[in-house]
Amino acid sequence: MKNPLFGAECNFSVSNAGSAKAIELGDLPTWKLEDLYPSATSDAFKADMAKAEKDSLAFEAKWKGKLSDAATKKGADGIGQALKEYEALDDIVGRLGSFAGLTYFSDTSSPANGKLYGDVQAKITDFSGHLLFFALELNRIDDAVIDACMKNDPDAGHYRPWLVDLRKDKPYQLDDRLEQLFLEKSMTSAAAFNRLFDETMAELRFEVDGEMLSIEVTLNMLQDRDPEVRRKGAMALAKTFKDNLRIFTLITNTLAKDKDISDRWRGFDDIADSRHLANRVERDVVDALAAAVRDAYPRLSHRYYAMKAKWLGMDQMEFWDRNAPLPETSNTVISWTEAKDTVLSAYCNFAPEMAAIAKRFFDEEWIDAPVRPGKAPGAFAHPTVPSAHPYVLVNYLGKPRDVMTLAHELGHGVHQVLAGGQGALMCQTPLTLAETASVFGEMLTFRALLDKTRDKRERKAMLAQKVEDMINTVVRQIAFYEFERKVHTARKEGELTAEQIGELWLSVQAESLGPAIRISEGYETYWTYIPHFIHSPFYVYAYAFGDCLVNSLYAVYQKADQGFQDKYFELLKAGGTKHHSELLKPFGLDATDPSFWSKGLSMIEGLIDELEALDKG
Structure with a gap:
């Protein structure tokens, strides 16, 4: 097929994988972050920081306490206009935050990058404090009034999906002063421990044969063809994780407790309900997904890893052999x-x-x-x-x-x-x-x-x-989800030791991986490096979904x-x-x-069937 967007055939020139x-x-x-700003010291960056501060103050002065009246109007005085101004502010604040965040993630070990990230996050929290009233006040307006507003004001009608979505948060809103406190304290609670995790992980080094390696390079060893290289990488990871268990245990306990406090104040019934709400997905849908995957463990991971152990000439694989290449792999x-x-x-x-x-x-x-x-x-x-x-x-x-x-x-x-x-x-x-x-x-x-x-x-x-x-995307992520559920449930009863967290980790891993993989000493620490547990609690089921x-x-x-x-x-x-x-x-x-969910899982099972047929053929 001709591709007018490229001016060439659709089949790109893919070279032979075996070529020199x-x-x-x-x-x-x-990446070229200059598309956002030339630098953190540029006039453009400074101007947008000043504009975000000025406009957020002006927005608060113009609209706070007046939205109920604005809901009955159209044009420059209506809710639609307020939403336009709010969206423009969201874009500029998001651009500033993105630049600081991407700069930071380019090199989290740089003190200058860390300072930029922290300073910008603090300023954004300040800006957000002036905008916080908007969603809270909108949700206090009677639904019938908002419905009429969206019908009568085309500008407000444009934002119907956002306004309808916003209502779903209404049962979990607190009063304005509490919401302000939660927002401002986030910088010294969850956000601070997120940053501590990132900077700690970036600084970790793993010793292999006298060489100090980063986590990416060391994790990559688990995919090496040589089983001894895989073992050395796995042991290096386990040792460094163990040496740093105290800080990762503190981070996990603190964030789990912080989430529990927030959930209690907001009135969420289940530990994952706030994530389900953010994902706009019903709890029973996620429960059905998790149950379907757990029921499929024997047909998927257990069966496949038993086949793989045989291909590798092993009665039972070590945990570091899970992602080992097959002998047939180039x-x-x-x-x-x-x-x-x-x-x-x-x-x-x-x-x-x-x-x-x-x-x-x-x-x-x-x-x-x-x-x-x-x-x-x-x-x-x-x-x-x-x-x-x-x-x-x-x-x-x-x-x-x-x-x-x-x-x-x-x-x-x-x-x-x-x-x-x-x-x-x-x-x-x-x-x-x-x-x-x-x-x-x-x-x-x-x-x-x-x-x-x-x-x-x-x-x-x-x-x-x-x-x-x-x-890895379905079984492993649901196992992660089950691990998070166990950790957050147990944390309600008191602080968890590193050993307790490790035991919870091993319990879900043993269940999901099956008997073909030996979970030996060292693997109990591998929960420490999963960033989703820190940055986005209960995010992981989204991968399986x-x-x-x-x-x-x-x-x-x-x-x-x-x-x-x-x-x-x-x-x-x-x-x-x-x-x-x-x-x-x-x-x-x-x-x-x-x-x-059964239909989706059957495709994985079908690929395993094809593998088994190839092996017999």
């Missing part, structure tokens, strides 16, 4: 250029528009790829604000999984670009659906590579890697004659304006249907 040119990683890009390092072309080709074959957006991340320097000291570990896509553009962070080491991570984060990036059209207040997608485009991007990339593979051994290695990634959803969505795509891409782009463009039930309805999918 693919041995080196190549030039890895760093040992070639995948260059950055090849990874880029692989992902863009897969995206383009699905929809040229999707590849065109993803290509901008490479062409316009929106990606930070190299591993370096102090850089935040892992990977993420940060949306910034609609007036700017998203950024992607990866730690690229040339592994096949790194290519899939790139496909995943670019999926987020494409989603964020498309949803940006909804504006600053309505572009944010709930976490449960925020994983849709990322996991779908991974699936497109995997299927494109698998379709080109004719060699039986190579196909087996690719299928195995995909199954492992899906198990997204993977199962995409499995069902991809099955629809495979059977669709035409029109799927258009419906898919409408889903992404919706941002936070629609509930998951509305977004999935055009595809004939319903997450409240108990069989929905």
Whole structure:
């Protein structure tokens, strides 16, 4: 198919993975934060800081105590105008926060970056204090008055999804002074311990054969072909985690207690209800997902790891063998250029528009790829604000999984670009659906590579890697969710020791991994490095939600004659304006249907069946 957006065929020039040119990683890009601001000392940055402060004070003076009256008016004096001004402030404050945050995550070990991040967060908290009244006061207006306002004032009507969504928070709102206290104290409570975690993790070093390594490099050893290298990496991780257990235990206890206090004051019944509310998903839907995955452990992870142990010539794998490559797996390092072309080709074959957006991340320097000291570990896509553009962070080491991570984060990036059209207040997608485009991007990339593979051994290695990634996304994340539930429940009864937390960790890991993996000494400390437990409690089920959803969505795509891409782009463009039930309805999918999750899990089971058939054949 001709691709007018690229002016070329959709099939990018993907080089042979076995070629000599693919041995080196190549030039890895760093992101260009100048698109936000030239620097923290630039006139533009200083001007926006001053403008945010001035405008937030002016907004408070203009609208506080007057929204009930404004709800009966239109035009310059109406709620619609207030919402426009509020959204403009949200965009500028978000731009400032994004610049400080991305600068910080570029090198969390830099004192200057840490100071910038802390200072900007403090100023944003001050600005937010002047804007806090807005949502609280809106929710005190009678629903019938707001409904009439949205009907009679076109400007207010534009923000209907945001206003309707806001009402869901009404039962959990506190009075204005308490909300102000919660906001201001956040800088010295949760936010402070989040920063402590990030800076501690960035500073950790892991000794392997006399060399001090960062966490990304050491974790990467767990995917090495040599079992002794994997063992050394695992032991180095365990030792450093153990040496720092005291601080991670303090952080975990403090944040769990902080959340418990907030939940009690706000009146949440269940420890995860605040996350469900933020995700705009019902508790029984998440409970059904978790139950379906737990019931599937024997058919998925237990069965697969038993097969893998046999392939590796082991009766039982050690915990550090979980992500070991199969003997059939190519040992070639995948260059950055090849990874880029692989992902863009897969995206383009699905929809040229999707590849065109993803290509901008490479062409316009929106990606930070190299591993370096102090850089935040892992990977993420940060949306910034609609007036700017998203950024992607990866730690690229040339592994096949790194290519899939790139496909995943670019999926987020494409989603964020498309949803940006909804504006600053309505572009944010709930976490449960925020994983849709990322996991779908991974699936497109995997299927494109698998379709080109004719060699039986190579196909087996690719299928195995995909199954492992899906198990990591579904089984492992639900196990994480169960671990968080146990930790937060136990914390209600008193402070937890590192040993108690480790025991809870091992209990869920043993249940999810199954008997084919030996959980030996050292693994009890591995809960310490998972950032989601710190930054976003109970976030992790969103990955399983997204993977199962995409499995069902991809099955629809495979059977669709035409029109799927258009419906898919409408889903992404919706941002936070629609509930998951509305977004999935055009595809004939319903997450409240108990069989929905079984359908998603059956795709993973089907891939394991194919692997088993290949092994017997």
